[in-house]
Amino acid sequence: MSVDTRRHRRTRIGARLVVLAAGAAVLITPFLYMISTSFKPNSLVFEWPPKFIPHPATVANYVQAWGANDFARYFGNSVLVACASTFATTLLAALAAYAFARFRFPGRSVLFWVLMLGLMVPGVVILIPQYLVATSLHLNNSLPGLVVFYVGAGVALNTFLLRGFFASVAPELDEAMEVDGAGSMRRFVALYLPLSRPALATSAVFAFLAAWDEYSWALTSINDPAKYTLPIAIAQFQGQHATSWGLVFAASVIAMIPVLVVYALAQRHIVTGLQAGALKS
Amino acid sequence: MTTQVTAVPRRERAGEPPPPTATRGAGRGRAAARRTLTAYALLLPAFVVFVIVMLVPIVKAAQVSLYQWSPFPGGESTWVGAANYTRALHDDQFRLGVVNALVYMLITVPGQILLGLAVALLLESRLPARTVFRVLFYLPVVTSWVVVSLLFRYLFVTDGGLVNWVLMDVLHVVGHPVGWLDSRWSAIGAMSALGIWKGVGWAAIILLAGLTGVPVEHHEAAAVDGAGYLRRVWHVTLPALRGQLVFVTVLLVIGGFQVFIQSLLMTNGGPAGQTEMPLTYLYKQAFKFLDFGYGSALAMVMTVLVLVLSIGQTILANRRAA
16 A cells, blocks of 8 residues: 555656646746847847747847947946945944834834834835936936935835844844944844845845846936946836847846846745745845 | 645734843833834834835825826926716726726636646655756746736737737647737737736645645545545645635736736737826826826726725625635
8 A cells, every 4th residue: 555655746846847847848938048048139029930940049139148248337327236235234233223123212113103104105106206316416317326215115025024033033142242332233243134044135135136137217217328337227127129129038038047046046045035924026 | 735825925924922032120211212213213214215116106095186287397286176087987987997807807817826836736745856847937037027928918919920820830720810909809819818828837836835744644634535636626725725716816907906017018908099008098088098097097996996996805705715
């Protein structure tokens, strides 16, 4: 009987694998086709029947995307904005999370709930007033201005994530350090930050992905082409070269590489973050 | 343990006291005051940015919606009271957009939940290559909306698009190319396909986290009673996943109703505004026609609709639980 159940179980696992593989294939096909098209000359992007292995294959789209069209500049803009936003969001959120997790002060819950309000407000619906505020503060059409807005939009979620981790640091460690005469900031740097490295990584990954992929606000705020970030540049690309799909997808593939690298390095942190209640990006 | 649900912001309890600190005896008052100051100093940078970027705009949205707002800095804005709201209520294009978004939501929310649940159940327990699958299913989730919207526009092209090729030459279900993006419902169908494709992995991961909390003994007991697999999923797994299902549904409904980039980049509202969504429409009112007041009124209406949807769902879910 045990042989029988084992065989039964093995067939069941086999069936599950087949179904999952079929699902994964459907999910991955669009990406594969995109990569394939990025290596096709323009005359073949609507070839019938469609081919997944381009023939003849060409890297002309990559050369053109990177060389012409200022694409290297947009890539640089995105790197700057995403890295600065990631650093600032994580730092500011960590400081605030430390206060919420380990200090008792008047207005503590009110302030926390005000911050959580930011998680519930739908993003695009406050674009108009955000644009007006940014205009009066001269934060429109500037890359540092983008950073300020990405930090403001992300700080609530990351404070929420980090607060949970800081609160789980054993209070005895904290007290022991305090008895030894360590001040609040010293405990923050020497105790909380090192112990919360996985949480900080999760926070950083989410902040990076959010800033790297952000489109709506950048579209609204930036109108000088020299300050485009990648999502704007790619969308504009498609508008300007309506049929140059090879070019558009070469640009898209280049833009996806940092995301894939971050994803590959931090896959576990992303999953942990989501399971800890991080919102959909 | 029911850890996952308590991690949802809405249910978060902000008020649990922090552990006692070593402030005792003389100088206690001064130490407490210093700690309070330190706390405020720690909060200050985050709150300055948060107030500028989120809080002021939230308040400002309501104000702007009551004006014929001048789009130019220093220009004169005229108070118009509820006029923008009256106009919104009689705006057929906005109403069409709301219907479109509701249809998009009604397709994508069940689609993502059912497929996500299926993936979660398939990935449950020991399985070779589990991580590989998890990574693959999650890949569309981390890809930018801009890239995948353009990609799906390309896949759904009428002549030479991959989708039409599969339907015609592989599955032989249609005889001639379908003009997916040329008419209202087929275009919304294409957008919905994108929405489901991009979100299944997210739903699956959240639900998978909940599955680890389902006691194996319950399953075994039901199996001994002769319950088949589907019956056990219905009677044992789904009730245990309640928290996650509510969380996923609420967020997907809110997100689905706010469909934006897909419509902007796949059809740009065309043909003739037939696939316009509430957010693309209000965006154009503000930044194409520079009617900030009207755009803000539409945004307020959307905010109220989103709040009603999410509060309504939460009440519904809680009542069913009781």
